[in-house]
Amino acid sequence: MQTILFSSTDPSTPENAAQIIRRGGLVAIPTETVYGLGADACNVDAVRKIFLAKGRPQDNPLIIHIAEPRELTRYCHDIPDFAWRLAEAFWPGPLTMVLPVNDCIPRETTANHDTVAVRCPASEVTRALIRASGVPIAAPSANLSGKPSTTSAQHVLNDYGTDGKIDAIIDGGECSVGVESTIVDLTETPPRLLRPGGITPEQLREVLGDLTIDKAVVSQISSDAVVRAPGMKYKHYAPSAEVVIIEGSREAASRYIHRHFVPGEAVLCFEEELPYYEGLFATAYGCEEDPRTLSAGIFAALRRLDTPEITKIYARCPTGGGVNYAVQNRLKKAAGFHTLNAEEAE
Ligand code: AMP
Ligand code: MG
Numbered sequence: 001m002q003t004i005l006f007s008s009t010d011p012s013t014p015e016n017a018a019q020i021i022r023r024g025g026l027v028a029i030p031t032e033t034v035y036g037l038g039a040d041a042c043n044v045d046a047v048r049k050i051f052l053a054k055g056r057p058q059d060n061p062l063i064i065h066i067a068e069p070r071e072l073t074r075y076c077h078d079i080p081d082f083a084w085r086l087a088e089a090f091w092p093g094p095l096t097m098v099l100p101v102n103d104c105i106p107r108e109t110t111a112n113h114d115t116v117a118v119r120c121p122a123s124e125v126t127r128a129l130i131r132a133s134g135v136p137i138a139a140p141s142a143n144l145s146g147k148p149s150t151t152s153a154q155h156v157l158n159d160y161g162t163d164g165k166i167d168a169i170i171d172g173g174e175c176s177v178g179v180e181s182t183i184v185d186l187t188e189t190p191p192r193l194l195r196p197g198g199i200t201p202e203q204l205r206e207v208l209g210d211l212t213i214d215k216a217v218v219s220q221i222s223s224d225a226v227v228r229a230p231g232m233k234y235k236h237y238a239p240s241a242e243v244v245i246i247e248g249s250r251e252a253a254s255r256y257i258h259r260h261f262v263p264g265e266a267v268l269c270f271e272e273e274l275p276y277y278e279g280l281f282a283t284a285y286g287c288e289e290d291p292r293t294l295s296a297g298i299f300a301a302l303r304r305l306d307t308p309e310i311t312k313i314y315a316r317c318p319t320g321g322g323v324n325y326a327v328q329n330r331l332k333k334a335a336g337f338h339t340l341n342a343e344e345a346e
Contacts, residue, residue: 001164005153008125008172018132020167021046026053028142028156029065029129030172031121033094033181033198034149034299035156036065036139037166038129047108047138053166055145061111062138063096063181066120067130075102075116075136082208083186089207091120092127094177094198098185109138119181125172141180148237148302148334151175155303178296179326184211193217196326198295217329220337237299239306241266243313243335248342250276256342257314266305268315270294281310291323298327302334 004020006013008030017027021039024046029038037054039046041064051058064075069087072079076099083097101116110116118136121127130137141149142156150156153171160166182197182204190210193201196217205211215221246253254276257267266281270288285301286293305313317331317339318324332339 001167003157003160003162003164003166004168005162006168006170008123008170013125013170014128014132017129017168017170018134021129021133021135021137024049025167026050027129028150028153028160028166028169029123029126029137029139030153030170030175031065031123031126031139032175032177033121033179034151034175035142035153035169036063036137037142037156038065038137038139040133041065041109041136041138042104042106043135044106044108047106050138050140051108053160054140054143056140057145059111060140061113061117062109062140063117063119063183064105064109064136064138065126065130066118066136067127069120071120071136072097072099072118075105075118076100077102080186082191085207086184086186086204087120090199090203092122093120094122094181095119096181096183096195098183098187098194100187105136115185115187117183123172125170129170146238148239148299148306149180151178151296151299155300158303174296174300176296177292178299179323179330182326185214188212196329198323198326200322201325202321237302237330237334238336239302239310239313239334240308241305241310241313243268243315243331243338245315245317245331245335245339246342247317247339248344252342252346253314253316256340256345261314264309265312265314266310268301268305268313270316270318273316288318291318291327294318294327295323298330 069091078100096119143150144159177198182199183195185192192212267277271284285297
């Protein structure tokens with residue numbers, strides 16, 4: 001069986017893809033964050049196929065996607081007021097809320113949690129697909145487990161090929177946000193940030209007042225730990241090469257990298273820094289001046305550098321809040337939190 005490639009601009013795509021979802025198949029879906037690997041969230045066999053196709057650990061729950069914010073009441077209970085305030089401010093959009101789950105969502109989807117993660121994505125074709133399917137769509141990022149996320153249909157094809165490992169892909173072009181959704185746990189007060197993303201901590205605090213940052217966001221969690229966001233403890237987003245983040249000024253970082261660089265290694269930096277690395281194998285993922293280009297470009301760049309020939313990647317990481325907070329989190333996870341300060345190393 002061949003994988004079907006649908007176009008997001010073909011008006012028959014939502015109904016054609018919905019037929020696959022309704023009979024328990026897998027459809028890779030475009031969203032503003034990253035491509036997801038979607039299946040009927042209420043169909044146990046379909047959900048199992050997601051875990052199998054990705055090689056995803058069974059204890060890592062899935063996010064379910066809904067077409068309209070009001071559908072939250074079908075799948076969750078004890079929804080606090082601030083969930084509706086967040087939905088009003090950020091849905092449809094790159095925010096996922098964790099809430100107490102209703103019985104209609106199977107344990108396979110929530111990995112036995114008594115909560116479920118829910119998001120209403122902005123992508124029109126994906127919302128049309130959810131409506132046409134008549135079910136919520138469970139979709140983790142479409143990448144093979146542990147690999148950098150997929151931000152184009154080509155990335156999904158690179159991971160799964162065309163021979164039917166997944167049933168279909170909807171090509172919606174490149175993802176605009178480029179990093180996975182912000183996840184906030186609303187089952188405690190104050191709410192807890194489990195994963196930073198396109199909706200920034202500053203934006204959340206504007207609506208919520210107070211926000212706790214989970215330790216998995218800022219440090220490496222051991223793989224046997226019991227954590228709030230199970231996905232955060234695994235090595236993530238990583239190319240096969242070792243990644244080390246080089247902190248410090250442009251000049252100090254460049255001096256350090258030039259001193260240590262050997263053939264087979266690569267530099268991952270900002271556009272503005274490319275002139276510093278002439279003669280070395282360097283690639284830029286966006287402009288430091290424009291943080292949205294960094295989030296949009298980070299996974300495509302990590303994928304470009306994910307080749308067996310590359311043994312080590314020296315990465316430059318943005319500082320500060322806003323969407324840079326999410327980019328830092330992804331890069332630090334790709335690096336297993338291995339950072340080196342070039343100014344101290346001199
Ligand atoms: P992915 O979409 O592949 O990036 O993975 C979904 C993320 O959502 C993972 O980090 C999960 O751990 C997290 N997640 C899903 N459901 C829950 C939940 N009920 N409680 C906490 N985190 C969740
Ligand atoms: Mg993922």
